[in-house]
Amino acid sequence: MSVHSSISIIVMLIASLAAGIDIGGSAAGAPLQPGEEPLGESAFLEAFIATRPPGPATSVVAHDVPGDGGRQIAISWTRSRDDGAGDDDVVGYDILRSTQPGRGYLLIDEVPPGVESYVDTTATDGTTYYYIVRAKDDMQTVDSEPSGPAASRANWFRTRRLNMFIILVLFFSFVLTYIAQARRGKELFVRRIPGLTAVEEAIGRATEMGKPVLYVPGIGEIDNIMTVASLSILTHVAKITARYESPLLVPTARAVVMSAAEEVVKEAYLSVGKPDAYNPDNIRYLSDAQFAFAAAVNGIMLRERPAANLYMGAFWAESLLLAETGFEAGAIQVAGTAMVSQLPFFITACDYTLIGEELYAASAYLSREPKLLGSLKGSDLGKAFVMVAIIVGVIMETAVAFGVAPLTAIADIFRNFFYVAGQ
Amino acid sequence: MNEVSLWTGFWPFTPERFAIWVGAILTLCIYSFLYRDNPFYKFAEHLLVGVSAGYWALIYWNANIVGQLLVPVLRGGVLLPLVPGVLGLLMFTRFFPRFAWISRYAIAFYVGGYAGLAIPSYMQARVLAQVHAAMAPTVSITAALLLIGLICSLLYFFFSREHKGVLGGASRIGIWFLMVGFGASFGYTVMARVSLLIGRMQFLFRDWLGLIR
Structure with a gap:
């Protein structure tokens, strides 16, 4: 027992006496009144336990978390003898940290009773820390001995994400293999996507009517994969409009997307030998603000009256505003997005809709570009892998649920292979 | 609606009351689009586009140029933000057709860097987590x-x-x-x-x- 604890017990005894607790007597030493029972030994013990400090946490160890991105130190300890046993009155532990041994400890967090580890995620890499675990009951606290020094550092490889690494390597090997095959000239089959035929029909109709084609590449940034796919489809659309000499209007909500769209349309016009038909004023930046952009595009639809509206890319709440206005204006409309929440609106208000991955497949289908075709075929193989994994996993889990015990360990390993730790 | 409520809603004339009136009139201008395209809608549309362009220019300036470039470099002495700063400056070469191709490096860096960051996150959240959750006993x-x-x-x-x-x-x-x-x-x-x-x-x-x- 530490000196601190001994002194505490003495103080508590004095306090209990001062409060009038008397073994075999009454409060404040007054004589017993008729019918009054003397305080028993158990009452004294209860009072004593209530005032006795908890046992300290012991064996406090701190070390850098291995295989992480840094800034994390793991602390472990053996819980107080009064946590789940003994007086069983520990209500939790405070975690204290200092950069100097023996002083300057500051509270960084607290954990409930029964816990024997903690990960400090606020460490600065390269700084040495010392930790104390403070056991506490309702009245008092007791500090552990300080831990040894520990410093966090970033590791080159996150071992807890090894499964993610394996899966990514597998996926990219599929993609690269198919890209190599496409580059060697192998014909890679991609099924026909009905919505794409509609794109050509819509542009043809606009040409017949002598009206422009409106292409909205969404309101996502250039880093959004849907925007990238949309620009790829824009290349195809721009080639057709260049051939037909139909005006192509491309309103954008992001400055960088406008720059990229300018490049794409200009090159498309060049590639079909119609550079003079390219009009840079038709590629417009309207606004970064979602509804200001929607209001401006609605205005274009009603004033310039495009006969074909193509919405391809990332859309949010403005999707229905655009598609409904286009419908009212009588334009033929084709949409494509992977935004699940907006697909219902496009499906209801447009003539054709490319659903989810069809948007990405469309860019590969149209361009026949080896990189895109390889990516599409590689992702197909990835999907086949995922489907097989799900079916195998479900069969094993179902067998375990029906009492096939020998499969339990294998099922757990297989399922956990697809679990990726957050940090 | 009656005249008294409108008048009491306007008086006393405070900045807050004025803002409510502006907001209400612009709301009605936008809703007039439900009938047909008209000058009120055009006015509100152009005002919205213009105000939002100015608003976002200021937001980008303060959040990105000042907050992530000027302050860290000039006050904090951190030099790393100069790299994206230079890449951002390359985008201005688009104003000079002869040198416009240089801006592609900035776009390539942006798209490539983001893809590297995003692919593992997408794979984790949209594929592996879903596969893991789908493996439940049927x-x-x-x-x-x-x-x-x-x-x-x-x-x-x-x-x-x-x-x-x-x-x-x-x-x-x-x-x-x-x-x-x-x-x-x-x-x-x-x-x-x-x-x-x-x-x-x-x-x-x-x-x-x-x-x-």
Whole structure:
């Protein structure tokens, strides 16, 4: 027992006496009144336990978390003898940290009773820390001995994400293999996507009517994969409009997307030998603000009256505003997005809709570009892998649920292979 | 609505009251689009586009140029933000057709860097976590339906084979599952939009006209 604890017990005894607790007597030493029972030994013990400090946490160890991105130190300890046993009155532990041994400890967090580890995620890499675990009951606290020094550092490889690494390597090997095959000239089959035929029909109709084609590449940034796919489809659309000499209007909500769209349309016009038909004023930046952009595009639809509206890319709440206005204006409309929440609106208000991955497949289908075709075929193989994994996993889990015990360990390993730790 | 409520809603003339009036009139200008395109809508549309352009220019300036470039470099002495700063400056070469190609490096860096950051996150959140969650024991009709819907929907997005025969049948089931899901999503989102409309109506009838409390 530490000196601190001994002194505490003495103080508590004095306090209990001062409060009038008397073994075999009454409060404040007054004589017993008729019918009054003397305080028993158990009452004294209860009072004593209530005032006795908890046992300290012991064996406090701190070390850098291995295989992480840094800034994390793991602390472990053996819980107080009064946590789940003994007086069983520990209500939790405070975690204290200092950069100097023996002083300057500051509270960084607290954990409930029964816990024997903690990960400090606020460490600065390269700084040495010392930790104390403070056991506490309702009245008092007791500090552990300080831990040894520990410093966090970033590791080159996150071992807890090894499964993610394996899966990514597998996926990219599929993609690269198919890209190599496409580059060697192998014909890679991609099924026909009905919505794409509609794109050509819509542009043809606009040409017949002598009206422009409106292409909205969404309101996502250039880093959004849907925007990238949309620009790829824009290349195809721009080639057709260049051939037909139909005006192509491309309103954008992001400055960088406008720059990229300018490049794409200009090159498309060049590639079909119609550079003079390219009009840079038709590629417009309207606004970064979602509804200001929607209001401006609605205005274009009603004033310039495009006969074909193509919405391809990332859309949010403005999707229905655009598609409904286009419908009212009588334009033929084709949409494509992977935004699940907006697909219902496009499906209801447009003539054709490319659903989810069809948007990405469309860019590969149209361009026949080896990189895109390889990516599409590689992702197909990835999907086949995922489907097989799900079916195998479900069969094993179902067998375990029906009492096939020998499969339990294998099922757990297989399922956990697809679990990726957050940090 | 009566004249008294309008007048009491306007007086005393405070900045807050003025803002409510501006907001209400612009709301009505935008709603006039429900009838047809008209000068009021055009005015509100152009005002909205112009104000938002100025607003976002300031936001970008303060958040990106000042907050992430000027302050760290000039006050903090951190030099790393100069790299994206220079890449950003390259975008201005677009104003000079002869040197416009240089801006492609900035775009390439942006897209490539983001892809590297995003792919592991997407793979984790949208593939592996879903696969992990899908591996549940199929001991009920609901669980069996979930599994069938999942596999058939995945088959619909399989592009390497023509959708004929068994694959065609499965993908047709898949599109039915997708449409049911979209229907539910449609109803859910419409409810959210209706709540937005209610919010605007409350603004008009409570904050502006004072007809409801």
